[in-house]
Amino acid sequence: MHDDLPRPPSGGSGRLLPPDAGRDRPLFLVAAILVFLACIAALGARGAWHQAQNWTTELESSLTIQIRPVDGRDTEADTQRAAEIARGMPGVQAATPRTREDALALLTPWLGEGNLPDDLPLPLMVDVELEPRAARDDRVAISDLQARLDAEGMAASVDDHSRWARAVRRAAGTAQTLGLSLLALLTGAAAAVIAFAARASLAARTDVIDALHLCGAEDRFIAGLFQRRFFMLGVKSGLVGALFAALVSIGVSFSQSPADMAFFLPRWAANPFELILLGAAPLLAGLTSALSARLAVASDLRGRW
Amino acid sequence: MTASPHSDPEPVVRFDNVGMRYGRGPEILRDLSFDLPRGSFQFLTGPSGAGKTSLLKLIYLAAKPSRGLISCFGRDVATLPRDELPDLRRRIGVVFQEFRLLNHLSVFDNVSLPLRVAGKKRSEYAEDVAELLAWVGLGDKMSALPPTLSGGEQQRVAIARAVVGQPEILIADEPTGNVDPEMGMRLLRLFAELNKLGTTIVIATHDLQLVRMVDAPVMTLANGHLHIRPPRSQRQREAELREAERRDADDRPTATVPMGPEPSAQDAADDLDDEDPMDAVARAMEMPDEDDTDDGEDRDA
Incomplete structure (x- = not known):
């Protein structure tokens, strides 16, 4: 029995913890x-x-200037002027005045086409695009812009979408x-x-x-x-x-x-x-x-x- | 070689007034005091239910005493931190009555468990384990799973696992209970061989045949008390000595009491029951409060 010793079994050792x-x-x-x-x-x-x-980012990198129609003022001209003023502000990349046609187009989904009298006064918009970085904390520029527009005597309001952005x-x-x-x-x-x-x-x-x-x-x-x-x-x-x-x-x-x-x-x-x-x-x-x-x-x- | 109270300065295991109970139950072991001297060999007998297994548990550090002092390799077990237990346990080999093999591991893996647990590599121990298995006659069953083995084969696996780490003390609970007399002899020779190499051996057994084969002290547990009977050779020597003293005393009636344990009527009984340690058990069982009736060499431990 001692002469030919059996070999230890080949292969690895068994797992100590049996699978369950x-x-x-x-x-x-x-x-x-x-x-x-x-x-x-x-x-x-x-x-x-x-x-x-x-x-x-989308919301905050743009402003909207709204020009309300006021008797005795040319709203279209005011939008042009407002766009000019906006372009002159620091941090502003572009300002595009929107025409009466654009405003009508915005209303079409709700009121249908051609249902509005031509002489109905409509508020007009100016889209202001801000430089990407300037957007976040340039509240001063916004109040500045508002003040400049007010000084021109326009019935304008600047909306920076912050309420929306906050909600989102x-x-x-x-x-x-x-x-x-x-x-x-x-x-x-x-x-x-x-x-x-x-x-x-x-x-x-x-x-x-x-x-x-x-x-x-x-x-x-x-x-x-x-x-x-x-x-x-x-x-x-x-x-x-x-x-x-x-x-x-x-x-x-x-x-x-x-x-x-x-x-x-x-x-x-x-x-x-x-x-x-x-x-x-x-x-x-x-x-x-x-x-x-x-x-x-x-x-x-x-x-x- | 004697398992007498505190004779060895550095015993492997020392019990000092140890008592043990489970929970709030009665004390199942009472006032145990003995040493297991290094390199000694002793049997432990007693009727079933006498607390043999509990006593072994105390020795192999699976239980703590409810009172008294146990020191194991010189360490007081009561104050032993848990993280030092493994180291002591590696110096103790245990053969359980019910084997406690891991049924999902092969015989080879079961036997190599102590080495594996000690962090040894398979390549370091594979040859030794195979050799040991061949020696206990399981060379061709190394890959077998324990449930496919006979009781005797499982027992040999358990013994191989207990001795593979070369423990300093080997505790075996009924190690020959499931094997034929020839294999029993073979295992006993293995234990004797290990003992010669310096391993302290404690064998709990009912097998009086086995007990008679070795000239070793017999510890007998009954009713929670331990009696230790010295090995036959020592008793013969002491009997001869007493005989000589008696003759001396006859010559010189004024002689003082000799050294050592007092000779008493019990000695004679002891010599008579030389061949049967169970007599002591039977005696103890008949007399529940035997404390005072048994003295002489059957010391109350």
């Missing part, structure tokens, strides 16, 4: 759903921010906060689920844990087993969750009415942020899962002896 299909599959499903929802929330928050950014920003901010809160809540829920599952699997495998302990395993060795296992679970469910989130996002952006009020929907933009977010999701899910499993197991083990 009955528990792992539902857990995988729950984790994947949580990752999916978290990705949607993150994409939504990002989309809302992005959309609001576009809109407010507020809505976008709310959507963004909501998205991020959801993200935080989902991460918390995922961590709790994993901690719960790790504890359950620790309790279910006391035979393994006891055997390992009696063989002199350190707590961190055992915690490491669970950490690795739950890292892999997190990564796998993260991959699936992120993939589905990407599909939904692409689906939303190809569906009709892309510029609708549902601007908080995750719209696929294929920009680096989205790609990084979805690419990082499996890793983040893995890390969250590994960390909460490790902490749960370590705290459980500490309670012994």
Whole structure:
């Protein structure tokens, strides 16, 4: 028997923690759903921010001067004059006076064509385009412009769209906060689920844990087993969750009415942020899962002896 | 070689007035005081339910005493921080009565567990583990899963796992309970061999055949108390000594009491039950408060 010693079995060592299909599959499903929802929330928050950014930049990079018709003044001439004054202001890129025809065109959707008497006095507009940078904080220039127009005796008012922009920003901010809160809540829920599952699997495998302990395993060795296992679970469910989130996002952006009020929907933009977010999701899910499993197991083990 | 109270200055394990209870239950172990000297070999017997397994648990650091002092490798277990446990446990090999093998791991993986847990690489230990398995007659079952093995085979896996890390103390709970007498002998020889190499051995067993085969002290647990009977050779020596002293005393009636434990009527009984340690158990079981009736060499521990 001693002459020809049997060779040790080839291949690697067996996994110390046996896989547990009955528990792992539902857990995988729950984790994947949580990752999916978290990705949607993150994409939504990002989309809302992005959309609001576009809109407010557009709104804030322009002013509108409205010239009301007043008896004894030539409104058309006033628009020309107002445009001239505006062009002379610092930070103004262009000023375009709008004619009576333009004003009528704006009203057509509501009143129909040719329903207005020709002599009906209409307020006329001047579109003022601001230099991109100047837009944000040039409130002085706006009051300045207003003062200059007033000095000319025109019944003019300058609107910088700030009320609109504020409302849009507020809505976008709310959507963004909501998205991020959801993200935080989902991460918390995922961590709790994993901690719960790790504890359950620790309790279910006391035979393994006891055997390992009696063989002199350190707590961190055992915690490491669970950490690795739950890292892999997190990564796998993260991959699936992120993939589905990407599909939904692409689906939303190809569906009709892309510029609708549902601007908080995750719209696929294929920009680096989205790609990084979805690419990082499996890793983040893995890390969250590994960390909460490790902490749960370590705290459980500490309670012994 | 004696497991007598505190004779060794540096015992592997020392119990000092140890008592143990589970929860608020009655004390199942009471006033245990003994040493397991380094390199000693002893049996532990007693009726089932006497607390053998609990006593072993205390020794292999799976339980803490409810009172008294246990020191293991010179460390007081009561103040032992948890993170120092693994290191001590690696110096203790345990063979469980119910084996406690991991059913999802192969025989080879089960046996190499202590080495793996200690951070050794598979390439470092694969040969040794294979050799050990061949030695216990499982050379052709290395890839088998424990549930496919017979009880005796599982037992040998458990023993191989306990000794693979070359522990300083080996604790075996009924290690020959599931094997035929020939394999029992073989395992006993393995234990004796390890003992010669300096491993301290504690074997809990009901197998009196086994106990008779080794000239070793026998610790008997009954009603929570421990009796330690010195090895046969020592008792013979002491009996001869007493005989000589008696003859001396006959010659010189004024002689003082000799050193060592007081000779008593019990000694005679002890010598008679030389072949059967269970007599002590039976005696203890008949007399629940046997504390005062049993002295002499069967010291109350």
